[in-house]
Amino acid sequence: MNAKDRIIVALDVPSASAARSIVDELQSEVGAFKIGLQLFTAAGTSLVSELVGRGVRLFLDLKFHDIPNTVAKASIEVARTGVWMFNVHSLGGGEMMRRTVAEVREFCERERLPHPKIIGVTILTSSGSETLAEVGIKGDMSSQVLNLARLTAECGLDGVVASPLEIELIRKQFGAGFLIVTPGIRPGTGMPDPRSGTSDDQKRVMTPARAVAAGSDYLVIGRPIIDAADRRAAVRDIISEIENG
Numbered sequence: 001m002n003a004k005d006r007i008i009v010a011l012d013v014p015s016a017s018a019a020r021s022i023v024d025e026l027q028s029e030v031g032a033f034k035i036g037l038q039l040f041t042a043a044g045t046s047l048v049s050e051l052v053g054r055g056v057r058l059f060l061d062l063k064f065h066d067i068p069n070t071v072a073k074a075s076i077e078v079a080r081t082g083v084w085m086f087n088v089h090s091l092g093g094g095e096m097m098r099r100t101v102a103e104v105r106e107f108c109e110r111e112r113l114p115h116p117k118i119i120g121v122t123i124l125t126s127s128g129s130e131t132l133a134e135v136g137i138k139g140d141m142s143s144q145v146l147n148l149a150r151l152t153a154e155c156g157l158d159g160v161v162a163s164p165l166e167i168e169l170i171r172k173q174f175g176a177g178f179l180i181v182t183p184g185i186r187p188g189t190g191m192p193d194p195r196s197g198t199s200d201d202q203k204r205v206m207t208p209a210r211a212v213a214a215g216s217d218y219l220v221i222g223r224p225i226i227d228a229a230d231r232r233a234a235v236r237d238i239i240s241e242i243e244n245g
Helices: 016-026 037-053 068-081 094-111 129-134 141-154 164-174 208-214 231-244
Strands: 007-010 032-035 058-064 085-089 117-121 159-161 179-182 218-221
Touching: 007 231, 016 032, 016 037, 016 231, 032 037, 037 058, 037 068, 058 068, 058 218, 068 085, 068 094, 085 094, 094 117, 094 141, 117 141, 117 179, 129 141, 141 159, 141 164, 164 179, 164 208, 208 218, 208 231
Parallel strands: 007 032, 007 218, 032 058, 058 085, 085 117, 117 159, 159 179, 179 218
Antiparallel strands: none
């Protein structure tokens, strides 16, 4: 995979018009775009369908986490839109994930639609060990992420969303065929520095080059690109950083 195709630009903006502007500017520069809760709440499935209809490869990042029936039925509706990839929370459990995979597969085969990639969210990159302790999850971060990745793989999902700090552990455990999608990517910074302002609310971060070297398939990058004075230049700098290691 070339460096360009690894980049997923997070459309973390408040309106469809703002998202269209970024897509128009960067569609030829990157591999895909992500629509998360903010933009989906503002613009809904109409924008998703519009962009898919334009040939945009979309990752729908809604992190479904509910009873198995609800998540499976919602996932069918996601598949209906034609997105490339979407996610669920691995913490939703095995029954939720297995049912989602089975029902989406059956729907796509019946309707002769492309099967979207389904990935499981392990532990959010904004979470630290204190966050886990606060909600009653015991054990170290790496162990929790690996446990959730293992469950996700056993349930037949295509991969996981995990922070940069767990990439090597997951890749070693599950091999090359298991997708790793990595948020918390910050060009020019290796670890969070509260003085730098580069990490924002992400606590477990890494540079693009280090994340790819560790084994990440796709890098989700938002603010470092969409807030840049020259977005194309920001993307090209990231591509150069990945290519040059």
